[in-house]
Amino acid sequence: MSIDIDPLREADGITVTDHIENTQFEVYTDRAVHPHQCPESDHYFPVDASVAVETGSIEIPRVAVVETRAGDGELLTHGDCYTMPDGTYHVGINPAPTKLYLTFDSGFAVSTTDRTTRIDLDTAGTVRLGFRSFHQTPAGTITTPTDPEALMDAVSLLGSGLQTTSPERSFPTLRGHPPLIEPGKEFSVPERVEPVDSGARIVVPPEYRYLYPVVSLAYYFAADVVPGDAPRIEGDGWMYPLEPGFETRTAEVLRQTFHLDCLVRTEGFYPVDLHERETTDLDLNWERLYDLPLAERLGEYLEVPFREVEPELPQWTLTTDVRPDPENVEMLPFVAGELSIVRSPETVTPVADDEGVGVGFLGGPDRSASAAKRRGSPVAGVGLDDGEFVRGGASVTRGVDASADRGAVGAQTDFVRPEPVDTVEHAWVGDGVPLDANKATLDAYHRRLEAGQVEQSRISVLVVCNDEQMREEGDVADLYGLRDMVQFDIEVRHDLSREEMREVLASDVDFLHYIGHVDDRGMQCADSYLDLTDADLDIGVSAFLLNACQSYQQGEALVCRGSRGGIVTLSDVANSPATKLGQIIARLMNSGFNLRTALHVAKRELITGHQYIVVGDGGATICQSRSGLALVYELTETDDEEYMISAEFYPNGHHREGSLATLNLETDESSYYIPSKVVCKEVTRESVSNLIQLELLPIFYQDALNWTGSLNLD
Structure with missing residues (x-):
């Protein structure tokens, strides 16, 4: 017990x-x-x-x-x-x-x-x-050999973290964290990891490329994973094939079954007026489905063709690419616990040096704006007007002379281009630096577990500006702490020396917002450079934004040495758009967004946002929003006194997939499950004004990003 x-x-x-x-x-x-x-x-x-x-x-x-x-x-x-x-x-x-x-x-x-x-x-x-138990930490660690057949026994126990096999497991509080997995010579299961007999089985060939994509299903169905020739899901008396299109079908099963569980659970503990239940076109006996055992209910779900369900499904939140290598087995419980769609690409497209994709020219010596234009870069050249400096180039330096020949992010770094995803967020597990995806790391996910056990009464934010020409972004300190009921300690420091920077990085700071220059010598300080990849450093900073040119390696070093995660750049970034992006990220983090979702919203406003990626734990936050959710509005004026407003609810913190949400509008009293997009038409100006005053949140209005606290509709 x-x-x-x-x-x-x-x-x-x-x-x-x-x-x-x-x-x-x-x-x-x-x-x-x-x-x-x-x-x-x-x-x-x-x-x-x-x-x-x-x-x-x-x-x-x-x-x-x-x-x-x-x-x-x-x-x-x-x-x-x-x-x-x-x-x-x-x-x-x-x-x-x-x-x-x-x-x-x-x-x-x-x-x-x-x-x-x-x-x-x-x-x-x-x-x-x-x-x-809230079960936000694992009940124990399973030790297993890493060959695929032995690993199947470990994956079969991921569902032991579930608190129930009823449709209510679609509530995040009834989905405990899966047990951890670590490599070992012998298979060993701790006492508190108890198998759940759901009656569901997943049959896949004993290969990593088939096993990894089913880990979220194995967890959510508490299913036994067994070896076999044809990939399929089985229960007593039924079978559902996972081919052709194995990874696509696996993703469809996850989305469809989770959606139907959210609809069916309204027959149980929470008989709420769920919008998705009211608008569904499916003719199903919801009460009967609720009372069925998990495997039998799953079989009936899968009798419904996906094409009939697809129009009703919200955009899923996360896709994680896990390379089919044995060294990635320890990441599987974290990926499954996030209910991520999982792909396992055997091959990946490398980014060649002459593609001009905005990754610092991949170590080339010419980092000028003209070089970006010559190469036709769709990213690196954005925002680089003539005469404007970048945050790592030789045109603006401090403390020492700049080298004319600088590696962009390091010659040893291989950039890869993952296949595009249909989800809001995208994570990458494996070798290489992914373009436009979160580089997820095991150390960062373990720190998530440690961070979840700490209760803090104040949020500490440190803004460091190491270049006087970038002082405008230093004003972001005014954007942190604009919250009722949340206490922030905010400090701004300028022109730090190497030793002072060491002290900052070792301090117990929740969020570091760094503004300055970075090149292959490290972070530029007032007296020299501090290279985080070489220096023997103690890292206490929890999360960060390194808003400087080509800061990936410096940010990766922070995560390796103690940080949970952060936002970094893959290329030269021009000062003006970098300043604007820094201000957007500051407001979003202040509003309780996690790193991945904050960057997603910033990319909607700035094309230069694609020069940035998240490294480490993309789910890291520095505080909780007032409502607990990550919420983005979009407002369209339909006539003089009426509007159409949409609200996108993203999973965040404890309010993960399956949580319930409502929109505080008199014209809409329904509940929605997360993730979802709510669209309300013919909303009066007064109702919109009242809604957007409730919480400081991003709102897109007239094709531009605004903030609810400052948007004036008069």
Whole structure:
């Protein structure tokens, strides 16, 4: 069992230990209690452990919201101060270090102080307490040989992280993190990684190129992965082929089944008015589907032709290319946990030196704007007006003379051009520097797990500007911290020396926004260069933007030595568009966007955004948005007093795929599942004005990026 419940020794109550999340907290009662195990089915929601105690009150040492449901699960009310009459109730207390549910038969009162939340029963009696781990960290690490057949046994256990096999596993809080995988001579599974018998099987040839693309399916279906000739998915009495077009079909299955689970789950715990359910053209018995076992339900889903479902599907968030090499096996649990579409390209298109694709001319000596124009670069030359300097060229230097012959990102770097994707985001796992994709690394993903266990009350942002001609971008400090309820510590520093830069990089800073010059000698400082690839550095910075020419290798070095992730450049960047992009990224990070989605939005506004990529963990954020979501508006005026507004909801932080969202418009009371795009027509000027004042978010209006806090429609 992942959760232990024991009586307190020096107070009345119990202590709850979550061995997966390594958390412990106390629940207080009004008398000494002796918890005894009771059925987990006593609770409305799934739980990992359940005990019963005799008490007249329950108190936890934190301020929380208490949600009350009737005995049949109907939501009655929620809040932090109210009373309820006699009855049978299911009560949820949130937030708590684990999911915490109570079941009892009594009237009760909810009260809070500045430190506690308390439930007092009208009549003392039996209270059943249920606990479920958030399971955002893995339950353990599977050791396995890395040959494909042995690896199949490990991949078959990814679904052990699921909290349920019902359609509700489409909620992110019911999808625990898959166990980790590491290479070893013998196959070994830790005690807390328990297999789930879903009845689903995935059959693929024992080759990496077939195994890697099914890892998200294996996780989401809790499926056994077994070797066979023809790729297929099986259940008792049915079979669905994954050929022809193996990778395409695999992606279609993930999208279709997740979508249908989100629709079917409205028959369960949350019978909300889901927009996607109301607008579907599918004639299915939703109630019957909800009650089916996972494998049987999956078989019926796949009887629906994909072409009938495709028009209703939202744009999926992430595609990850995982090269079919054994050294990439440790990345599989992270990729699966993100519900990424996975491709495993055996070959990849290298970027030749003379293609002019805006990657610093691949080490060539001529880095001028005229060279970019001669080569016909669709990226590198953008924004380079005559006389404008770039952030790494020889025309502007500081501290020392610039070398005339500079490697762009390093001769040892191989640039690759992955196949285009249909998803919002794109990640790359394997050798090479990908154009227009997130270079994902194992170290960064492990740091994501560490970062998830830290609670911070203040967000630290450091802006470093090491060139006086770039001081305009230094004003981004004013764009960080423009948030209610979020406390920022913001510092701006100029013209740092090598030693000062070392100290900055070692500091415990949540986000470093660097403005200056970079070349093959490293980051330019006031007295010399600091090469992060050579220097013996301690890195404490969590995430970063290195807004300088050809900063990829310096950013990669930061990730290798301790950062989670950051945004870097692959080419020379002209100062003006670089300044604008830096300002956009600053506002987006301040608004709670992760690195990948922030860069995606910036690319919509600036073509020069394609000179930038994310390295490390593209899901890294520095704070949470007020609504918890990454949300982008697009506004179109249809007549003098009416507008059409669209809202794109992106997964972000804890609000991952399958979370519910609503738009605060009187004309739209539906719920939507994430990811989704909401389009509302004939919206009045007053309604739009009220909506965009709720939170600081990006809004595209009249073909330009604006911000809700400053957009004036009058």
